[in-house]
Amino acid sequence: MLEKGIISIRQFTILVALYTVGTAILIIPSILTANAKQDVWLSGLFGLGIGLLLVLLNWSLSKRFHFISLAEIIEKVFGTVLGRIISIIFFVSYVFILAVFVLRNIGDFMVTVMMPETPIEAIHLLFLIITLYGVRLGLETFTRTTELFLPWLVILFVVLFFTLLPKMQIINLLPVLENGMKPVFRSSVSLIVFPFLELILFLMIIPYVNQPEKTKNAYLLGTLLGGGILVLISTLSILVMGVNETSRSIYPTFDLAKTINIREFFQRVEAFMALIWFITVYVKLIVLTYILCIGLSHSLRIHDYKLLTFPIGLLMFVVSLVIFPSSSYLIEFTPVYDVYAIIWLFFFPMIIWVVSLIRGKPAAPH
Amino acid sequence: MMFKFMFPMLIAAAIFFIDGPTLIKIKKSNKKDLWIYLGLISFGFILLIIQILGKTIPTPLEWISFLLRPMTDGL
Numbered sequence: 001m002l003e004k005g006i007i008s009i010r011q012f013t014i015l016v017a018l019y020t021v022g023t024a025i026l027i028i029p030s031i032l033t034a035n036a037k038q039d040v041w042l043s044g045l046f047g048l049g050i051g052l053l054l055v056l057l058n059w060s061l062s063k064r065f066h067f068i069s070l071a072e073i074i075e076k077v078f079g080t081v082l083g084r085i086i087s088i089i090f091f092v093s094y095v096f097i098l099a100v101f102v103l104r105n106i107g108d109f110m111v112t113v114m115m116p117e118t119p120i121e122a123i124h125l126l127f128l129i130i131t132l133y134g135v136r137l138g139l140e141t142f143t144r145t146t147e148l149f150l151p152w153l154v155i156l157f158v159v160l161f162f163t164l165l166p167k168m169q170i171i172n173l174l175p176v177l178e179n180g181m182k183p184v185f186r187s188s189v190s191l192i193v194f195p196f197l198e199l200i201l202f203l204m205i206i207p208y209v210n211q212p213e214k215t216k217n218a219y220l221l222g223t224l225l226g227g228g229i230l231v232l233i234s235t236l237s238i239l240v241m242g243v244n245e246t247s248r249s250i251y252p253t254f255d256l257a258k259t260i261n262i263r264e265f266f267q268r269v270e271a272f273m274a275l276i277w278f279i280t281v282y283v284k285l286i287v288l289t290y291i292l293c294i295g296l297s298h299s300l301r302i303h304d305y306k307l308l309t310f311p312i313g314l315l316m317f318v319v320s321l322v323i324f325p326s327s328s329y330l331i332e333f334t335p336v337y338d339v340y341a342i343i344w345l346f347f348f349p350m351i352i353w354v355v356s357l358i359r360g361k362p363a364a365p366h
Numbered sequence: 367m368m369f370k371f372m373f374p375m376l377i378a379a380a381i382f383f384i385d386g387p388t389l390i391k392i393k394k395s396n397k398k399d400l401w402i403y404l405g406l407i408s409f410g411f412i413l414l415i416i417q418i419l420g421k422t423i424p425t426p427l428e429w430i431s432f433l434l435r436p437m438t439d440g441l
Contacts (some may be wrong), residue, residue, distance in 0.1 A: 311406035318413040320421045
């Protein structure tokens with residue numbers, strides 16, 4: 001075992017929930033409204049349902065292999081040599097890119113709306129330093145940190161919800177199903193790819209939960225909470241801002257927080273509300289970096305995963321600066337990314353399933 | 367201009383300050399780990415210096431779109 005820390009089932013639930021919210025909270029309302037229009041809530045609930053089924057599938061894969069980590073599962077299924085090569089390719093070409101995406105997302109957000117004159121390098125560096133610090137301290141430590149953050153998140157969410165109550169207009173949700181079911185399904189595909197498919201990476205964390213065989217409900221509950229928050233925030237955006245404004249905005253949640261105004265006194269609290277996604281993005285980035293370090297050090301047979309944190313952090317820093325040459329490149333790349341993510345996060349686990357079914361049930365570890 | 371060249375050196379100093387003791391410890395017992403570490407970190411520094419000198423590093427997304435072109439053309 002590379003990690004000596006053990007986390008509890010409750011901490012696992014919190015980690016899953018905050019990871020699901022992650023960067024998605026910033027951009028998912030505009031992605032969903034692009035196709036589904038005012039039926040966002042319907043498409044969100046549908047996507048959440050499929051997401052829960054996928055999580056169940058992930059968990060049963062983990063159970064079949066007696067809760068060993070994903071890197072070990074790949075090695076068991078494809079043999080040691082081929083498995084090591086495949087898992088290195090998986091971690092470098094998917095998890096690394098995803099971690100860089102998350103870092104770039106928060107950098108772009110800060111540069112676009114909050115600190116336009118600060119160089120993006122400075123923001124990336126600051127964010128990476130606290131992330132690498134957390135990764136080096138280990139799973140147990142950063143999980144407890146997220147547990148400490150949780151009350152603040154809940155308070156901020158409740159404040160956000162109740163201060164927006166007077167602004168909601170039910171009429172924005174009508175007419176229901178104006179364009180039939182097809183756009184609703186199309187939108188939910190985007191929601192399933194990002195963030196629900198990414199939850200398979202938690203197969204790397206399940207081995208470090210104190211009772212892995214009881215993680216099923218925690219995994220599902222975490223997804224339900226995180227996904228519920230995403231559906232709620234998308235519906236709120238539609239209720240308050242309407243379809244047009246939401247789908248045109250780059251960061252609808254931020255614009256949503258800008259509209260808060262209670263009696264001309266409690267207003268302009270968006271910077272305070274931004275704490276919500278600083279925390280969730282931080283959790284997502286730290287989980288991804290941790291998984292990357294631990295997965296790569298398992299496949300490369302490095303005895304201490306902490307050794308890899310700085311090389312990986314340095315590479316993440318450089319690649320995050322060059323990954324999108326322009327913001328229009330990101331929009332162009334989004335459909336390609338969907339296919340890429342489906343290949344790695346859906347078809348790849350399916351191949352693992354099929355091969356493992358052919359090879360028969362794996363023996364229990366001693 | 368000066369800062370541009372100071373920056374990688376500062377990062378290198380910070381990394382060596384933190385990782386140095388571990389590296390000296392594994393120098394004897396764990397040669398393979400040391401080589402992987404040095405390989406990755408020098409790759410990172412080479413990329414960082416290229417970036418600072420103002421040359422464009424191709425984004426890895428370009429290769430992904432190239433590989434997936436047959437599948438994404440239909441979309």
